[in-house]
Amino acid sequence: MNPTTWGASRTKYGVARRRAITLGCALAVLLGAIVAVPAPAMAVAQQRVTVEATVGTDRQVTVTLACAAAKTCSGKLALKLSTGGTATLAYSVKARGSQTLNWKISTAHYRAFTKRGTATLSIAGTATKPNTAKFTHRATVKPAQPQFALARTNYTIEANRSLPLQLTCAAAAGCAGTVQLKLGSSVLTQANARGKKGTHTVHLTLSTAQVVALKTTATKYTAVVTETKPDAVQHATTLQLKKAAPKPDPEPEPPVRGASKAYAERNWTPTAYDSCPAALHASYQTIGPDGKIYPTWHPAQVTNPATGELCTFGHEHGADPRSSQLFDWVAAFYAPDDLVAGEPVGLPFGYTSEELENYGHEHGGMAMRHEDNGGHKVFVANDVKMLDAHRSWLRLSDGSQLVCSFLIKQHQGSWSPDATSNNAHESLYAARCNDGTEIITSILTRFGNANEMFGTCAPDTAIPTVGSVLPAGDGGRRIIPTTDCVRANPTDWTLYELWESDSKITAPDGTVLAAFDPWFGIRNPSRMYDASASTATTNGISRPLDLAWYAENPAADYLWAGLNHVERFDYTDPRSPFTGAQRDFYLGELQLAPTPDTTGIVYSDPYGGAAKTKRTVGAIQQLIRPGSVLGTVQLSRQKFDAKADYGSNNGVHAPN
Known part of the structure; x- marks a missing residue:
């Protein structure tokens, strides 16, 4: 990711839940509420690191570094996740600017991390500018949790072939993503989903052939929700679908088909x-x-x-x-x-x-x-x-x-x-x-x-x-x-x-x-x-x-x-x-x-x-x-x- 302000970083990745702690010395790590720690006489707190407390399905561990000095701040951060994986990230931040660093952990390490349900992120930092300092910090990170959820699993396809799915957003800052209706591995239709905290209705439109082929009991229909805000999370829910009750009017005669x-x-x-x-x-x-x-x-x-x-x-x-x-x-x-x-x-x-x-x-x-x-x-x-x-x-x-x-x-x-x-x-x-x-x-x-x-x-x-x-x-x-x-x-x-x-x-x-x-x-x-x-x-x-x-x-x-x-x-x-x-x-x-x-x-x-x-x-x-x-x-x-x-x-x- 390119350098960006803290606010822009949060907007792009949908980060709504950050915690930070301020450490004394030339480089300080924030996680949770900012707590002031007396700084040594020879070290001025010119640099700060913020760690995102959640890791989504994009497998990104996100660190944002800010430089409060009138000169460039630079150095290295050594990251280690207790469930597996290490990385060294170099940073160089312009005066009074910020830089977001991303470490994408491997699929295997992410699998181990989600299986454990939590991990300790150890950070060892070496600052070289504007002054030298070393620091260590331990922070807890957790897998991001879905914030969009289907309010129910039984739905009726309306006469206009619309499927009204009810999604509930639990995030205070709102939710965003896409919803796909799948039959087996085939995607039948999809729509964007976005809204504030609360329940929203997303309308998926099926084709005529898809409605005609709809089974009375369909255990293979799934709604796949891919969230982008507040975190990158994907989850699937099995749906029971049925057609709207037919009108009492008599069935029309089948169309006469000509031959091509x-x-x-x-x-x-x-x-x-x-x-x-x-x-x-x-x-x-x-x-x-x-x-x-x-x-x-x-x-x-x-x-x-x-x-x-x-x-x-x-x-x-x-x-x-x-x-x-x-x-x-x-x-x-x-x-x-x-x-x-x-x-x-x-x-x-x-x-x-x-x-x-x-x-x-x-x-x-x-x-x-x-x-x-x-x-x-x-x-x-x-x-x-x-x-x-x-x-x-x-x-x-x-x-x-x-x-x-x-x-x-x-x-x-x-x-x-x-x-x-x-x-x-x-x-x-x-x-x-x-x-x-x-x-x-x-x-x-x-x-x-x-x-x-x-x-x-x-x-x-x-x-x-x-x-x-x-x-x-x-x-x-x-x-x-x-x-x-x-x-x-x-x-x-x-x-x-x-x-x-x-x-x-x-x-x-x-x-x-x-x-x-x-x-x-x-x-x-x-x-x-x-x-x-x-x-x-x-x-x-x-x-x-x-x-x-x-x-x-x-x-x-x-x-x-x-x-x-x-x-x-x-x-x-x-x-x-x-x-x-x-x-x-x-x-x-x-x-x-x-x-x-x-x-x-x-x-x-x-x-x-x-x-x-x-x-x-x-x-x-x-x-x-x-x-x-x-x-x-x-x-x-x-x-x-x-x-x-x-x-x-x-x-x-x-x-x-």
């Missing part, structure tokens, strides 16, 4: 290699924000309820989104306002493309873009410790680690010529961090320019392609293996396909409200760009699998090992190792700016542009809330799922 194009026209149909029926695949559905039915995530292999036996779909959608700490939060965000009990919620595949068609009809000048079902892939990263551009851990104001969780859905087909020319692919990007950062976006991400790609052997040289009518990009690129490159050197790196995004949500005047740039890699794509097979109107591709059976120098290492001794088979055969199911991803920048609306909600076009606070036809709702740390800070890129294979022994094959 992704569900009705772009859904999956079995091939000769697949054993699951199309109707079973169609049962994996969710209701999107527009009230339409969309396909969503499912396992690559399931039990067919009609036969009781395992069957395969032949394609996969990546990580199970339910393994993400953000799933309930994101699923609720994409649920329609008229959702009724029993209707499914999840990640709607093809929602952005559906809105693109609506936006295009209203505004004109936008080419339609609908993608195949199998290309939708999910990526999950929980509790990621964030690094700045210098690879240093980012921390909160209390010194704790900045941690974020991510849930991403990216359409990334790796079997057809589509991505050799088309740069726009549907993305869903959600992140939530313990500094308050929150973002949920759905856009068509442009990976570089249309009619342009890059090859693995020359990743900085653009390769012109043809056929796309999609808009130009503003960053990023698609690095796709080329036949010449892989044929000359068939290795894991020449075959590695990498899509680098550069996504933004911008206001009508061009102001960037959110910028994020995850990358997506494929280690076993089933296609390579083939210039020799391309024409003036088409983009040619070839199959990595076929390199195993070339008459001259067949590929025999890495994924091709052993294939040249097998009778040739088609690239769609499940025996092929080139399925596009071995994927990894990279997290990079996450920069957010405040939106015009304090809720963080804006409505952009399907490409993330022209974001406004009011919805228009075809506009997509985006959530952008900067945190206390993340904003304009530069982040390091981190890689995940380096060995992930979502097509292992589950019937997955190209096209996937």
